[in-house]
Amino acid sequence: MDRRNFIQKTAAFTGGLLVPKLLTASFPALPAKSRIVISHNASWSRSVGTVDSDSMLKVLDKAIQTYFQVDHVRQGWSKIVRPGEVIGLKVNCLSGHGATHTLLVQAVAERLQQAGIKENDIIVWDRLNSDLEDGGFRINYGKKGLRVFGNDAIGFDPYLQTFGQASSLVTKILTRVVDGVINLPLLKDHSIAGITMSLKNLFGAINNPNKYHLNTGDPYIADVNRLPAIYHKVRFTICDAAQAQYHGGPSFMPQWRWPFGALIVGRDRVAMDYTGWKIIEQKRAKMGFKSLKEEGREPTYISTAADASHALGTNDPQRIDVIRV
Amino acid sequence: MDEHNQKPELYDLLPLTLQGLPLKRRRFLKTSALAGLGALSGTFWAMPANAGEGKKDDRKFIAEAAYYEKLQHKQVRCKLCPRHCVIDDRERGYCGVRENRNGTYYTLVYSRPCTYHVDPIEKKPLFHFLPATLAFSIATAGCNLNCKFCQNWQISQVTPEQVPSIYLPPDGVAEAAKKYHCPSIAYTYNEPTIFFEYMRDTARAGHEQGVKSVVISAAYIEQEPIRELAEEVDAIKVDLKAFSDTYYKDIVRGELKPVLDALVSIKKSGVWNEIVYLVVPTLNDSDQEIKGLVKWINQNLGPDVPIHFTRFYPQYLLKNLPPTPVSTLERCKAIADAEGLHYVYIGNVPGHPAESTYCPHCGKKIITRNGFVVSDIFIVNGRCKFCGTPIPGVWKE
Numbered sequence: 001m002d003r004r005n006f007i008q009k010t011a012a013f014t015g016g017l018l019v020p021k022l023l024t025a026s027f028p029a030l031p032a033k034s035r036i037v038i039s040h041n042a043s044w045s046r047s048v049g050t051v052d053s054d055s056m057l058k059v060l061d062k063a064i065q066t067y068f069q070v071d072h073v074r075q076g077w078s079k080i081v082r083p084g085e086v087i088g089l090k091v092n093c094l095s096g097h098g099a100t101h102t103l104l105v106q107a108v109a110e111r112l113q114q115a116g117i118k119e120n121d122i123i124v125w126d127r128l129n130s131d132l133e134d135g136g137f138r139i140n141y142g143k144k145g146l147r148v149f150g151n152d153a154i155g156f157d158p159y160l161q162t163f164g165q166a167s168s169l170v171t172k173i174l175t176r177v178v179d180g181v182i183n184l185p186l187l188k189d190h191s192i193a194g195i196t197m198s199l200k201n202l203f204g205a206i207n208n209p210n211k212y213h214l215n216t217g218d219p220y221i222a223d224v225n226r227l228p229a230i231y232h233k234v235r236f237t238i239c240d241a242a243q244a245q246y247h248g249g250p251s252f253m254p255q256w257r258w259p260f261g262a263l264i265v266g267r268d269r270v271a272m273d274y275t276g277w278k279i280i281e282q283k284r285a286k287m288g289f290k291s292l293k294e295e296g297r298e299p300t301y302i303s304t305a306a307d308a309s310h311a312l313g314t315n316d317p318q319r320i321d322v323i324r325v
Numbered sequence: 326m327d328e329h330n331q332k333p334e335l336y337d338l339l340p341l342t343l344q345g346l347p348l349k350r351r352r353f354l355k356t357s358a359l360a361g362l363g364a365l366s367g368t369f370w371a372m373p374a375n376a377g378e379g380k381k382d383d384r385k386f387i388a389e390a391a392y393y394e395k396l397q398h399k400q401v402r403c404k405l406c407p408r409h410c411v412i413d414d415r416e417r418g419y420c421g422v423r424e425n426r427n428g429t430y431y432t433l434v435y436s437r438p439c440t441y442h443v444d445p446i447e448k449k450p451l452f453h454f455l456p457a458t459l460a461f462s463i464a465t466a467g468c469n470l471n472c473k474f475c476q477n478w479q480i481s482q483v484t485p486e487q488v489p490s491i492y493l494p495p496d497g498v499a500e501a502a503k504k505y506h507c508p509s510i511a512y513t514y515n516e517p518t519i520f521f522e523y524m525r526d527t528a529r530a531g532h533e534q535g536v537k538s539v540v541i542s543a544a545y546i547e548q549e550p551i552r553e554l555a556e557e558v559d560a561i562k563v564d565l566k567a568f569s570d571t572y573y574k575d576i577v578r579g580e581l582k583p584v585l586d587a588l589v590s591i592k593k594s595g596v597w598n599e600i601v602y603l604v605v606p607t608l609n610d611s612d613q614e615i616k617g618l619v620k621w622i623n624q625n626l627g628p629d630v631p632i633h634f635t636r637f638y639p640q641y642l643l644k645n646l647p648p649t650p651v652s653t654l655e656r657c658k659a660i661a662d663a664e665g666l667h668y669v670y671i672g673n674v675p676g677h678p679a680e681s682t683y684c685p686h687c688g689k690k691i692i693t694r695n696g697f698v699v700s701d702i703f704i705v706n707g708r709c710k711f712c713g714t715p716i717p718g719v720w721k722e
């Protein structure tokens with residue numbers, strides 16, 4: 001009996017009852033080549049102040065259509081979510097100023113609703129309520145509108161999740177509230193980990209990120225992304241790189257920010273971070289800064305995330321298809 | 326059983342009135358004859374959850390950190406413990422309870438205990454410090470280590486927002502200790518180094534009200550703060566986790582040398598000191614390691630420092646090992662006795678003869694213990710009642 005037959009027969013025998021929800025709900029396996037779309041807006045790149053809701057929606061739509069290679073945006077979103085699901089949007093508000101644009105959240109929420117997700121079933125979340133407020137979001141636990149709250153409002157699941165060197169409690173938002181997560185990180189330099197983008201943003205889902213800033217976050221960042229609740233629930237990443245920061249991060253340092261002018265999207269979080277890392281390195285070189293390796297903070301966690309034990313994606317440029325639109 | 330590693334019973338996590346106290350504890354309370362004690366215990370951390378204490382509500386819990394330096398671009402470097410965390414604006418150090426806010430470094434756990442209990446001093450364990458008395462014991466969230474066997478990880482490995490806490494300023498702790506007939510305040514359960522400022526000020530407030538202070542610490546702390554602390558408190562019990570760098574690196578996530586340096590500073594300060602060594606089967610229990618340990622103690626601290634070899638129980642991330650066999654603890658004790666240490670105890674084995682204190686000169690039993698219960702004390706004016714040999718410790722309130 002080959003594997004497929006076995007699974008079919010087992011499912012038939014059990015009537016599907018024993019198939020864990022996680023498996024039935026999980027996203028398809030990553031393809032052989034990882035696609036990353038960098039969706040630019042020319043005016044964003046010229047001036048920081050030109051990000052508005054119209055342009056945000058256009059850049060987002062272009063990214064999704066290109067990524068999924070579909071004629072209609074809705075077809076793309078239907079590959080990320082299913083009608084009736086509860087979807088978390090993990091923003092990054094840690095630095096206060098320069099948080100994930102509220103306009104991006106609005107645009108994603110609009111498209112999610114068109115894909116069959118109820119407005120109140122969209123949960124915008126980060127570490128603390130106060131972080132979200134500092135990032136320009138209004139806390140909402142109500143039955144109308146997008147729900148917006150931090151881990152501190154709901155707490156952590158009491159069961160330790162462990163992978164490799166990481167042992168953490170995971171926010172109940174992930175374990176008990178949402179069916180899937182769309183990660184909305186920023187693209188920034190990070191004083192310890194080298195860069196912060198898709199993988200590092202998930203530190204906001206655990207109770208003890210302070211324990212994992214040793215050794216440039218390696219292997220902790222990769223390990224945390226393999227904690228079951230995080231590994232299974234994160235479906236897609238839309239990085240807000242309208243403005244990015246090439247030095248002095250993760251704190252907000254206006255002197256080292258630049259209008260990169262794009263959203264970067266993809267399913268492969270390792271390929272995303274590899275691409276983001278190269279963007280940061282290019283900018284640093286252009287501005288006369290040492291490479292992250294020379295500064296002793298090369299983001300080695302990216303290659304760890306790609307290794308056989310983590311298998312979170314690829315950091316092999318030959319296997320990453322970067323499409324700029 | 327000492328409080329850093331005892332059987333995983335939940336009774337310490339619940340209000341005393343709900344606990345169904347184990348027999349020995351009940352006897353202790355009875356013999357202590359302290360009316361009203363049953364009402365005094367608060368733990369708010371049955372499970373990490375939402376405390377509803379966001380950053381914006383925490384002003385009463387913050388105080389500027391005592392040991393740090395300001396760096397460029399709003400970064401700070403903490404100098405409280407050997408990690409020397411360099412922290413960006415709006416970020417926290419490894420311990421999770423210190424935060425950089427716009428270039429100034431703050432403790433977030435000043436006057437913010439998440440648990441308080443009245444404990445027998447024997448539970449710390451401190452065996453040469455006011456035996457058969459009670460210690461008003463407090464802890465906050467956070468720790469600068471991450472021991473794989475931590476029995477209190479629900480508070481030590483979380484941030485202050487993740488556990489409910491109360492506002493209890495230094496004066497309030499001292500008053501509570503007096504009210505509940507505790508001659509000492511114990512900073513314990515988590516690593517008190519990380520609430521240094523609160524501990525220091527509480528020790529001062531206690532002394533003003535005639536209450537002593539005892540610190541239960543892993544001593545992973547910098548030299549300057551440990552020297553300052555030793556001036557302020559009356560006893561420091563150090564959990565020396567192992568005598569090898571590898572164990573500190575892999576099991577504790579710390580380093581051995583700064584702990585040894587802190588022990589030497591404590592010795593020099595003259596403050597009362599005892600050492601606990603949690604014996605973990607196969608990881609830190611070899612003859613060679615124990616011999617190295619007791620030799621170092623004898624040479625650097627002297628033979629009068631009590632050492633407690635305590636029994637490990639599987640906890641937290643170290644559940645794949647069995648409890649320490651009593652024979653292993655007895656082997657460790659034999660090695661320490663052979664080295665000539667005077668006060669070698671076995672802990673977490675209630676009823677074991679090595680829980681009691683024996684005069685190193687005449688060999689008579691001078692303090693009889695069974696678990697936390699002290700039944701006889703034959704020490705008069707700091708001397709063995711039978712032969713007059715001075716017995717080191719703090720015997721008077």
Ligand code: SF4
Nearest residue numbers: 403406409410418420
């Ligand atoms: S006390 Fe905390 S912040 Fe300071 S160095 Fe130690 S772990 Fe880091």
